[in-house]
Amino acid sequence: MKGMHNKKNLGEWLVTIPPLGWLFIFFMIPTIIAITIAFRPSSPYGDIEAGWTLENFIMLFSPTYITIIWRTIWISFISTIICLFFALPTGYYMARLSQKWRQIILLLIIVPFWTNFLIRIFAWKIILNPEGILQYILISLGIISKNTMMLYRTETVILVTVYTYLPFAILPIFAAAEKFNFKLLEAAQDLGASRWESFSRIFLPNISKGLKVATFMVMIPCLGSYIIPDLVGGTNSEMIGNLIATQAFIARNIPMAAAWATVLMAMILFPMGLVISTKLLSRKMAE
Amino acid sequence: MKCRNGFSKYITIAVLIFFYLPMVIMTINSFNNSRYGVEWSGFTLAWYKQLITDPKILYTLMNSLIIGISAMVTSMVIGTLAAFAIHHYKSRIQIFHQALIFTQLGVPDILMGMSLLLFFIAIHLRLGLITIYIAHVTFCISYVSMVVLGRLQNFDFKIIEAAKDLGADWYVITRRIFLPLISPGIIAGGLLAFTLSIDDFVITFFVTGPGSSTLPIYIYSMMKHGSPAVLNALSVLFLVVTFTLVYCSQRLIAPKKTR
Numbered sequence: 001m002k003g004m005h006n007k008k009n010l011g012e013w014l015v016t017i018p019p020l021g022w023l024f025i026f027f028m029i030p031t032i033i034a035i036t037i038a039f040r041p042s043s044p045y046g047d048i049e050a051g052w053t054l055e056n057f058i059m060l061f062s063p064t065y066i067t068i069i070w071r072t073i074w075i076s077f078i079s080t081i082i083c084l085f086f087a088l089p090t091g092y093y094m095a096r097l098s099q100k101w102r103q104i105i106l107l108l109i110i111v112p113f114w115t116n117f118l119i120r121i122f123a124w125k126i127i128l129n130p131e132g133i134l135q136y137i138l139i140s141l142g143i144i145s146k147n148t149m150m151l152y153r154t155e156t157v158i159l160v161t162v163y164t165y166l167p168f169a170i171l172p173i174f175a176a177a178e179k180f181n182f183k184l185l186e187a188a189q190d191l192g193a194s195r196w197e198s199f200s201r202i203f204l205p206n207i208s209k210g211l212k213v214a215t216f217m218v219m220i221p222c223l224g225s226y227i228i229p230d231l232v233g234g235t236n237s238e239m240i241g242n243l244i245a246t247q248a249f250i251a252r253n254i255p256m257a258a259a260w261a262t263v264l265m266a267m268i269l270f271p272m273g274l275v276i277s278t279k280l281l282s283r284k285m286a287e
Numbered sequence: 288m289k290c291r292n293g294f295s296k297y298i299t300i301a302v303l304i305f306f307y308l309p310m311v312i313m314t315i316n317s318f319n320n321s322r323y324g325v326e327w328s329g330f331t332l333a334w335y336k337q338l339i340t341d342p343k344i345l346y347t348l349m350n351s352l353i354i355g356i357s358a359m360v361t362s363m364v365i366g367t368l369a370a371f372a373i374h375h376y377k378s379r380i381q382i383f384h385q386a387l388i389f390t391q392l393g394v395p396d397i398l399m400g401m402s403l404l405l406f407f408i409a410i411h412l413r414l415g416l417i418t419i420y421i422a423h424v425t426f427c428i429s430y431v432s433m434v435v436l437g438r439l440q441n442f443d444f445k446i447i448e449a450a451k452d453l454g455a456d457w458y459v460i461t462r463r464i465f466l467p468l469i470s471p472g473i474i475a476g477g478l479l480a481f482t483l484s485i486d487d488f489v490i491t492f493f494v495t496g497p498g499s500s501t502l503p504i505y506i507y508s509m510m511k512h513g514s515p516a517v518l519n520a521l522s523v524l525f526l527v528v529t530f531t532l533v534y535c536s537q538r539l540i541a542p543k544k545t546r
Contacts, residue, residue, distance in 0.1 A: 019369030030406035089295035123309035224395020
């Protein structure tokens, strides 16, 4: 009996050590290193010095930096809301289609996003270019003036963010809606519920898991966004990601970059942990 | 009911137009003689010619493929092991294991790039293809294991019990029963890993060294300094390759479905 137990343990260790070891060495340890470096003082040349300090974090609370933290949060928030607004009807519509059309639209949504991420951003740079076609059309329609700059604005960052992450919102909502029994909506309406009532009180709660996944899928990469504001944003649309890159590559202040990274990590992992732990807690209570 | 379907239909159509419009404009512009394409100044293949004669494209593409394929294979093996361990054993270690995988999925690219860079510097590992490979495997493992885990949850372990009762040993069970049944999950995870690896810019940007640029890194430098028209041409090639691959894979999957 004891021998069998050991054998089972050995089996577990054999399959667990490669993945767990890899993640431990190349994910957990680097993350811990980054967090500890955030508490190190930096020399004027940006080198890491001995000793411990909170200075890097105190610096983060200067007004310019607070603005950037807020901007990161609200850009992510608005982008997520817009993505959900478009993803919800799209997922709903796709789920009600015939099998054949469903597959076609699903492919049409997935395929463009297998092309390079940078190229998708580049496409918008071309469209919104001052010499580009959209500017030309909008000027002739009298919607914008000749001097309106459509690139390098915060709105552009939101637009391109939505373009990039919308499929990640559509897919989980569609997956949840596909499992939904649409007869329930008809039943509710037969029982006197209005169309809006049946949608909000029956459809939405039933696909809430898909909505949650969609929110996470858009919100998390948004908060850590770096390339989009870098390529289509202006000086007034810098986000935390840009600060990390600037500190790491241009200012070469590694402890400062690490401090920003730590703040961003806390911003993401704290709500995530909260959601997971409340879920675990409610499950325990139910038991 | 009809009214709501109408609304969601229009939104879906609008979304599809939104997705494809940039690509259509890019394709037209790649044949346009003018650099920004305000007006049509004649059909040209010059940008494509310029693209093929650029030796750096081929070089960086090769780097991307080498890393993509090796990261895909490694993460398929390690990710499958992770999924199996988490699904099969319910010990404390596995809770930690799963938490690590979830956290990894939740951490933005820029944080991973940053902390891996600090780590590689700390252990004095020279930045290059090896460091890019390690970084890519690290973020691919979680995705592969999530996909395989999804497949395992629908897997009936009674089949394995039955095979054991019939005298099959460990090797036969793994080779003849377990792997064939979960292989669609492993392949799907591997494809996802390959796509993520080929597409990755942010993490690679942090851990790349001299001479080890991948295609996305080169595209980025082209976006900042190069000619936009050449990039249009490159994007169209990307689209063509993607659509061809998807078409072929659909073709491969389709006969199985009807069976």
